[in-house]
Amino acid sequence: QVQFVESGGGLVQPGGSLRLSCAASGSSLNYYAIGWFRQVPGKERERVACISNSDDRTTYDDSVKERFIISRDNAKKTYYLQMNSLKPEDTAVYYCAVAALYCSSYVSHYNGWGQGTQVTVSS
Secondary structure, eight states, rough: EEEEEOOEEEEEOOOEEEEEEEEEEEEEEEEEEEOOOOOOTTSSSEEEEEEEEETOOOOEOTTTTTTEEEEEEEETTTEEEESSSOOOOOOOEEEEEEEEOOOOSSSSGOOOOOOOEEEEEEE
């Protein structure tokens, strides 16, 4: 079983940057995909980005493409989401989770959710 702890959120102005961290503990993640998600109160959770440890491919939602970058530090068992050119619509609670083998497009295929970290983009 794997568990995650998200951190790095905060309040930033539009156009600013943040780097979120997702620290993993427990089982090896060598054959899993790690996804970053976000959720606004009253709306469904959506996948923002994903990286597959099986084939090293990355996937981004169109809303964050060319602005966000997902990466990892295998030695620290930590995953990152670098967020640049932030917009007010990026405001949400951000989570990380795992899926088996590859980056699934279905939120229901992921598990191991942490408590999330709040990102607020406002003037």
